[in-house]
Amino acid sequence: MKKVGILGGGQLGRMLLQSAANYPVETYILESDPDCPAAKLCHHFQIGNIRSREDVLAFGRQVDVLTIEIEQVNLEALEQLEQEGIEVIPSPSVLRIIQNKIRQKEFYVANGIPTAPFVVTQNQTELTQHLSLLPAVHKLGVGGYDGRGVVVLNSEKDLHKAFAEPSVLEKKIDIHQEIAVIVAVDQQGVLTCYPAVEMIFNSNLNLLDYQLCPASISTEIEVNAAALARQVVGAFGSPGLFAVEMFVDQLGEVWINEIAPRVHNSGHHTIEAHYSSQFDMVWRILLGFPLGNPDQILPSAMINLVGADEQSGEALYEGLAEILAMPQAFVHIYGKRVTKPGRKMGHITLLHNNLEALRLDAERVKRMIQVNASK
């Protein structure tokens, strides 16, 4: 059996491992937290720091194929391992671009990919030269994750919120919709993509609130979005699974927002709603099997279950039984003992033939369940 290592042991690792149990594969996880969601579902769990060169090198040398469930990993070690003949998927060259939002934007420009106009800023002072770009989004080049490292600068008086480190100042697009397309590329370069999903964000937490698949977009926008996603992922020239987040503006134009070179929150619905889930697809790529079928079985809504405000401590899932009584709901609890405000604790997928019913049920589910801390 092939030995496959994953850097990171969060919920994405957990769901990858649930899916791995369908394949002949021996699994390894590297993660610093022994209570992480993926710790008890792998053949070999190793405590270590995914940002440490030594830890990643030692971990990677035991396996045949190495992948990630989070981008913030030690890149030098991955490059070294790739040179030593370990298959690293996605290629470290992709991570080098993705890990830095400045390089990411420059990559889009170099490849003719439509993305919001931007400038690179090295410090806060420089921002005063680019007031014409406002309202804009300031994104830290390195280190942002899940809404951290991003601020909105609406006018000059917001400039004190800006980052002092190298960042991207990106003109705010007049967003009509946010969508995402997941693209899979096998080791021969064969490429397939999932139907677009439409994301509705919680503006307070800057986290996905719920999403729908198929997205409520015209065929023309669907085709453009898929073509754009394929184009940008093709430009990376690496096998792997890529979540391409895009904006649709008020004129119906599609713009690349960001790319994650891994399984992604925007693909969780594929577990039940599509033939091959994003997690299944990754194992096919890593093990050299044919790509799976990304087609939809039924339309779906996916709702993130995040820790409630002002609740920190041992997690209690209030309303869980009521959700489980819904005939078309699928619940995924990530096994994290401790909840914190905004922490991703699980998700719920709903299947229904009717998109309007899905929207209503998604709104209902959000009000029915809350992750609190036990007193």
Next chain:
Amino acid sequence: MKKVGILGGGQLGRMLLQSAANYPVETYILESDPDCPAAKLCHHFQIGNIRSREDVLAFGRQVDVLTIEIEQVNLEALEQLEQEGIEVIPSPSVLRIIQNKIRQKEFYVANGIPTAPFVVTQNQTELTQHLSLLPAVHKLGVGGYDGRGVVVLNSEKDLHKAFAEPSVLEKKIDIHQEIAVIVAVDQQGVLTCYPAVEMIFNSNLNLLDYQLCPASISTEIEVNAAALARQVVGAFGSPGLFAVEMFVDQLGEVWINEIAPRVHNSGHHTIEAHYSSQFDMVWRILLGFPLGNPDQILPSAMINLVGADEQSGEALYEGLAEILAMPQAFVHIYGKRVTKPGRKMGHITLLHNNLEALRLDAERVKRMIQVNASK
């Protein structure tokens, strides 16, 4: 989090654990083989003998709820644990009936459940008094499993094959179809059941060859089978998940064949083809959540992947890539290193709206893949 223990760590345990990762639960497995399919997917794996009173007692005392993935477990220990206040699901009283085919038949008779006419035999000599029952099936009272402990006695000259130990001699039903209905009962006694599946057996190995859901039966037979399954499971008076195997004779009458008080081969298709799978349903019962929705999402065929004849050794899945290229196939490999003739190594589920297409694809899949031993 509730602590749940499972006696046995085969493929049924493995698939239970894949599903457990959707729930807030801490999992324990007791099994003698450290390389068993379930060993690496649980929180706590303990080496021990599920037939040993001491091992089961020590294991069970650590958990809140105890269940099984195989019937051949130490019953006295389970009865003791139940007295000590551990929840044992299904109740040991069910296992006392099921573990012994003689008691099973007597239970059906006592509860007015239609089952093939039979006598109990204590030794081979007694059989000569019951020649009028031939052709018949001789079933060992205790110890049969997966086709072992069952012989067909067509005529007097087969009597030398009969068992010398206490057994059931059961008149052979003129079988038109074999079907199964899975019934779930929660801790409050609420009961639900899945649509009937139709099973096609491999007569050489006496193992399930492939199955279809829905079964090709009239509405009347479907209703009768569901009523019968509900009746017999209700008579047990225990929470749990029960696979009720039935015969449909040439006249359309439905007869109980056997019952397994656990997840079962005949329910594997529910993972992809139904809203709540049989594995998901078990966690709902064990954790005290509402029962899931047994409805079908799409019609399905399920094909067992068994070790090829005359092949023993490290398993090689020849043709696996071809199956994975089929757009509506879902593959489950159980992670057993060693294959043996007839050993259950995995299964494949096909989804399709058209039952005839499913039959053809199931036949095709069987010819496409083979589990051989590496030379």
